[in-house]
Amino acid sequence: MRTCLILDDYQQAALALADWGRIADRVAVSAIAEHIPDRETLRARIDQAEILVIMRERTPFPAALLERLPRLKLLVTSGMRNLAIDVASARSRGVTVCGTESSPTPPTELTWALILGLARHVVPESRNLRDGGPWQSTIGSDLAGATLGILGLGKIGTRVAEIARAFGMRVIAWSPNLDEARAAAAGVERAASKEALLEASDVVTIHLVLGERTRGLLGEAELRRMRRGAVLVNTSRAPIVDQVALVRALEAGWIAGAGLDVFETEPLPADSPFRRLPNVLALPHLGYVSRNNYRTFFTQAVEDIEAWLAGSPIRELG
Structure with missing residues (x-):
């Protein structure tokens, strides 16, 4: 046996x-x-x-x-x-x-759970309601008319784009290999560059495979290019984003928030700043679960x- x-x-x-x-x-x-x-x-x-x-x-x-x-x-x-x-x-x-x-369906759905949770402040508002805190303490962000920037237009990125269009969002995408034909086939605009996508987007979501070309793709310089009211969502792999720079961006307000389902060390250490930052919506790598x-x-x-x-x-x- x-x-x-x-x-x-x-x-x-x-x-x-x-x-x-x-x-x-x-x-x-x-x-x-x-x-x-x-x-x-x-x-x-x-x-x-x-x-x-x-x-x-x-x-x-x-x-x-x-x-x-x-x-x-x-x-x-x-x-x-x-x-x-x-x-x-x-x-x-x-x-x-x-x-x-x-299947690409579960991570696609979780991506939208994070986007919606951040846009409408679902977690803090729910916590306030349960704990007897203030009634309506935040103002949600509208997705209709906003711009979604997708880094990586593979199976998951393409499905995320389909849902974004249903919300009435403008959708742009970029990856090292993305061409105009593939972007058009997915019904999205191809951003001229990574930097152009970051500067134009209200929500940036990552759907790239981790590799030599994508490791550290978003560092301090890139995060500073994002809009101060924008949010970053990562359900792909943590090392695509420089984690030290991301903490600085969230603490200093370079960006409004982040939805994170992936971390360099998992399970996430108890002393990780991602556990305490108020503008982070973090989940324990549930994308495929x-x-x-x-x-x-x-x-x-x-x-x-x-x-x-x-x-x-x-x-x-x-």
Whole structure:
């Protein structure tokens, strides 16, 4: 009997959202709900497992960890891209790495939850109402007629643009590879430059893949170009924005606020300024966390394991 561990099952949902019984006669499956940040503690908990199922980048698997897991043979990650796995190192050690599909719908919807929450001050107004604070203490911002700037016009960015048009917003977009034809096909204006987008937008939302060209894409100079009444929303990856500069921008009022679902260290440290800044609407990386997405992740994880057991792995990461 092979051993499979599911890591970082925060909501204890993995075993309920897929039919693990399909492999029960060949694989003993169990889940770990808590996050284990210490690498040595983690290694001790998982070193007997031949199969690991992980959720996005919650737990990194660099070469230094992989080389200390000699029993590991199959690593399954949710999504088809996971920069926290050293895939080349895994392959060199005979570890197969497979992924699952992921829908762009949940992160699209969460992006709008953050935009609307910031525009209408949902959290502070709700807190005041519950705590007996002032009745109506803020004035909301109108989305109709405002400009939404989208950095990254892929699957998620395109869907965000569709919803923005329904709100009556002007939509502009920019990315290093975006051309006029693709922008027109998505029904948006192509900004002449990143700087032009930042200067023109009332809301800036990030939907880029993290890479060498996008890491630190928005630093102090870029944040200072934004309108003082504008807000920044990031449901992509934290390092796309210089985090020190972002804190300064929020503290000094270069921008009005930020909606953040991603952080450089997750779970977010207790002393992080993003936990205390009053103009931040922060969520614990919920963009992809929805029932349908989880059902897809774990159902396809079972399929990945079945295929690997049969000697024909599917959805391998390159």
